[in-house]
Amino acid sequence: MKKLVIILLFPIYCQAATFQFNFGAGFNDATVVTPEGGNSGTTLGAQRQILFQAVANVWGARIQSNVTIVVDASFTALTCNPNSAVLGSAGPTSFHSGFPSQPIANTFYPRSLIDAIRGVNNNPGVSDITAQFNSAIDTGCFNGGTYYYGINGDAPPGRVQLFSTVLHEIGHGLGFISLASLNDGSFPNGGIPAIYDRFVFDTEDNLPWTAMTNPQRFASMINDPNLIWNGNNVTNNASSFITQGFNSGKVRLFAPASLQPGSSVSHFSSAAFPDLLMEPSLGNIAFNQVDLSPFLFQDLGYLISSDVIFANGFE
Template identity: 40%
Template sequence: MKSNKLPSLTLIAAALALSCAAAGTAQAAATITIVNANAPGVGFNETTPAAPVGGNTGTTVGQQRLIAFTHAANIWGATLTSATPIVINAVFRPLTCTATGATLGSAGATRVFSDFTGAPKTGTWYSYALANKLYGSEASTTPVPQINANFNSELGKPGCLTGTSFYLGLDANHGTNIDFVATLLHEMGHGLGFQTFTNGLSGNQLGADAAGVGGLPSAWDHFLLDNTTNKLWSAMTPEERRASSLKPTGLSWTGARVNAGVPTVLSATPQLRLVGYGAKQAANLYSVGAADFGPPIGSPPVSGEIAKVALQADSPGVACTPFNAANTAAVYGKIALVSRGTCGFTFKVKNAQLAGAIGVIVADNVQAALSGLGGVDPTITIPAVRVTLADGNAIAASLVKPNGDMAGTVGKLELSKTLIAGTDSQQRMTMYAPNPYESGSSISHFNTSAKRNQLMEPSISADLTHSVTLPVDLTFELLKDIGW
């Protein structure tokens, strides 16, 4: 990383080498140019034949990937306003993968600038593309692409979300695959400025020395509030930021545009209410993480006795194979309580559904911040939620029936009458801050508790559209908060 100073602006940049020509351009209120940095026959240049799909007319995998990218660039180009072209350096390459999870992509600004003419705040880092927009022209005497974007070339291969691939159609009809256009929109959002340049793990601002002294806050940090200490990140010490980054519901966005849009975009918070005997033995009300699949919670509310599913001899984990006779009898017409682990959430819920359950509660098997249930299965027709390890244990302990009481513990999956999903007590949007810290995800995303699901959550959701604006999505409202 090197430093270079120009009149009225400062930048920090990593060296970047480019050798491939631009592959596509989107032009509207802003011009977005895509630079294809893959070698011949690889990634965006892959020659494997492909049938046109979902409005994508490409006849090879590489062509379809580029057409999808241009389509996503058109969406952002029609939304943004900038006199300076936005150039994105894009490449397919291997990224982190397992059989059950994968990094779909990564992106970010290649340079940041501060104290330039037009900057809304002094002593503050702005992403390259945003700095150009605010400055009114190219901010650097040695221009490079403003955004670097990487996408996972291994997706769908054995051991990398095996059997799941990027859907390259333009119509969001991705089924059980992953919508590439939504992935592209998400990664471009990061490059446009949906990120902090402050290191949440160390608490150090960009430009600080090894001891954490010096550096400047990001534009992001002026709107990021620790709602437990009432301090903005821009005003905190590194130690305070380190502690703040580990508060799952403790970071709120104070930007006026995002929070004005919250009631329009987000719905009431899903919750689990216990009634009957079990409500006397455990807490009456539980926070839950809703599933990305199946019907939304509260449409309508679902009530039923809760029954715990036992591990079967033929199953590698609870509810990972079709239920045996005992588990089927236990959950029929009831809400099934299962433990997380070994297989995907959709497998557990589908097996419970096939056994006659009317809903599912998935209890974490490790202590972790509460989040939703990811996955795609359009055949699931019952609601499902996730609870923490501690809450799962409390619910399980309440299931013992006293002599003569046949009611058991009854659960009701419903919506709160007072709380909005993904917000704090003042209805401000909350940001993703799990404990432990997740490099590449923590701080620079909306919280996963938001409903409807938002484009800039850390994990892609099956119900995302291709909108980045109100009344569907809050992404552009946040970008406007920081200066777009």
């Protein structure tokens, strides 16, 4: 008897990404606080954990991976003055090139993306992202205010919007980052770009970054408005999110001449309108959407899911 064999082909990575936080210093702070903005925590540490998990839920609803994304997170006293302060930072813990099933050779991929592509943890026990935020803000050292731990809505006057900042920084941790040197435009290890760098294009030179010499790339880093994102998924979906911030039909990246070369090239241009999460300057308003960013991650190699509407009004 002949047997009919049906082979169902599924992509290796096909489920909403889950995040695991290794909560370090500051996440067990027992200071009693009042719940606010949808954050039900009654201690500072609990509110911090709830906020970070809410951020993870936003990214996890769009990024797909069968491998849990592990984030080392902590609150530590950082620079804080009455008129200025550090809020926080995040980035991939490592990049790798030459791994099995690598889509584009001679390219550094961030850990979480490699795991998503391969469907297995490339390096068990090692975190994917490091995130560190300024605990000093909650002493009132900046402007007399503290972080606003609400997960929806704008921060009250004088309070610092944290949700938007964490949402933005985790985006960098997922791979929204260039590895080009800020000193000379070179790529690491004799010329291996990050996967992000493979989609950066200069419309004035009419060259992708990967085809440039180091001096050309160094100059290109501050060649606003000519630095654009050359990925198809961003290009094809951008008009659903912005009406301004284009060059030659492609979304501009942030590369103003007034800054250190490469200082902020790992961002969409501030010329974008309406504003995008991954612009360099979010101000202090609530930003609870990831807008065009999932399509950039799709260009990098992540699978993403369709836009979702959260029951509490997040989009």
